[in-house]
Amino acid sequence: MRHLLPLRYIDAVAKAGSIRKAAETLAITSTALNRRILAMEDELGVPIFERLPRGVILSAAGEILVHHFRAQLTDMDRVKSQIADLAGERRGHVAIACSQALLPYFLPEQISRYRADHPAVTFGVHLRDRAAAEQALVDLSADIALVFEPVRLSDFQVLLTVRQPVCAVVRPDHPLAGETGKLRLRDCLRHPIALPTAPYGVRHLLEAAVRRTSLTLQPALESDSFEFLRHHAMVEDLVAFQIAIGLPADGGDHTLVGREIDERDVPAGVLYMGQLRGRALSVAATRFANQMMASFLERFDCD
Secondary structure, eight states: OGGGHHHHHHHHHHHHTOHHHHHHHHTSOHHHHHHHHHHHHHHHTSOSEEEETTEEEEOHHHHHHHHHHHHHHHHHHHHHHHHHHHHHHHSEEEEEEEOGGGTTTHHHHHHHHHHHHOTTEEEEEEEOOTHHHHHHHHTTSOSEEEEESOSOOTTEEEEEEEEEOEEEEEOTTSGGGGOOSOBOHHHHTTSOBEEEOTTSHHHHHHHHHHHTSSOOOOOSEEESOHHHHHHHHHHSSOBEEEEGGGSOTTOOOTTOEEEEBOTTTSOOEEEEEEEETTOOOOHHHHHHHHHHHHHHHHHSOBO
16 A cells, blocks of 8 residues: 555665665665655654665664564555455355256255345356266356266365255155155156156166166156256156255245155265365355355255
């Protein structure tokens, strides 16, 4: 800051031990620098430097002045950092790459919570499943990725892993809706089923589960849109599948019922939350990531 400039000159001379050498560092003439020091000494009424044949050294008063100045600089750096942090928290842009399950409920709730306090922060939410989510981090089109059962993790710095049980999704009048306890997979497969297509993690988990049994997956309907599958379950008496994060946290959607499938049949999958390895996120992205991690830890089994 401008008002600290004379003190910076004195500090430079003290470090160089020479007005001429300090002037070269500061890109001003030695005559101009000497005039500034003399003006400061005149204002203080005491010499700041002792002039020697081969340079200068701080006087006792100069030692006190430089110590005070350096303390001021440290404090000013802290204040500037806090101001920059505040600006970064209240402004900025957060780009998210995520699996479909995060779109209906979790991310809208999280983003609205954050923007209630920081309305100037903007968000970009991009559907990227498995391998595509990590690529979005690599090409810097996303700050944070939330991906279920990723294909690889070579460039992915994991911030949190969240266990996600697979759930059957049926309408309230479906026979499975009234069952108590966790559902067995064999009971789900006695009814017509709707499945996501092969690239998705839920399909991967279900196929791995039936390979260990005599059961088979024979979908009446397949789609690469979980939103379509969920809505179709509202109009036809079939069973769709989703992970827990893709269902309302408070059971507020009364048009569908989500029931966990017993993990003896279908082990829980893992939702990975992360960023590009080695990248420093903006303050806004970091704060939003921390908010999401706190919510995950409150609701699910996490590592």
